[in-house]
Ligand code: 5GP
């Protein structure tokens with residue numbers, strides 16, 4: 560797998576350190592609130608499971624899957640729920656955990672949905688942000704790293720379902736997907 564990577568953007572150690580930092584901030588923010596931490600599958604799976612282990616407070620976890628890119632590297636703008644939550648969000652403090660925000664289309668749809676379901680609060684923590692690619696007005700409440708406009712893989716992020724298990728975040732060689 561390493562041979563398909565052009566450049567390592569964020570090392571395993573840098574991710575670990577950032578996750579610890581975010582966990583500390585979020586522990587303070589959500590102390591006493593029993594938050595519902597929602598992982599947007601599959602990309603955010605590693606981030607969410609590492610993050611909650613750095614949150615030293617009672618919380619609950621749930622998982623949701625929505626369609627965004629498929630096997631392409633462009634957002635379609637069409638959001639489809641592939642797996643809905645098991646938990647009722649009404650009155651809950653919801654923390655949505657994302658891998659990366661690009662156009663913002665997927666997440667803005669999700670936030671609206673959770674608000675319509677009467678969550679007490681909805682906040683977003685994303686590991687990565689590509690703010691210059693945004694097509695909707697959306698800012699994450701908490702963000703790990705801002706990344707340049709390149710297609711990244713690793714630590715949960717895939718290309719055609721591969722490379723999720725890389726322990727770091729890297730830029731894929733363009734010839735791999737061209
Ligand atoms: P958005 O709706 O914000 O355009 O897209 C968000 C989703 O697209 C992310 O959750 C992720 O699944 C996918 N995505 C966006 N940019 C990248 C990227 O650089 N690499 C990978 N692997 N997925 C991306």
Ligand code: MG
Pocket residue numbers: 599600602603657658659
């Ligand atoms: Mg995602």
Ligand code: MG
Pocket residue numbers: 602628629716717718
């Ligand atoms: Mg993907």
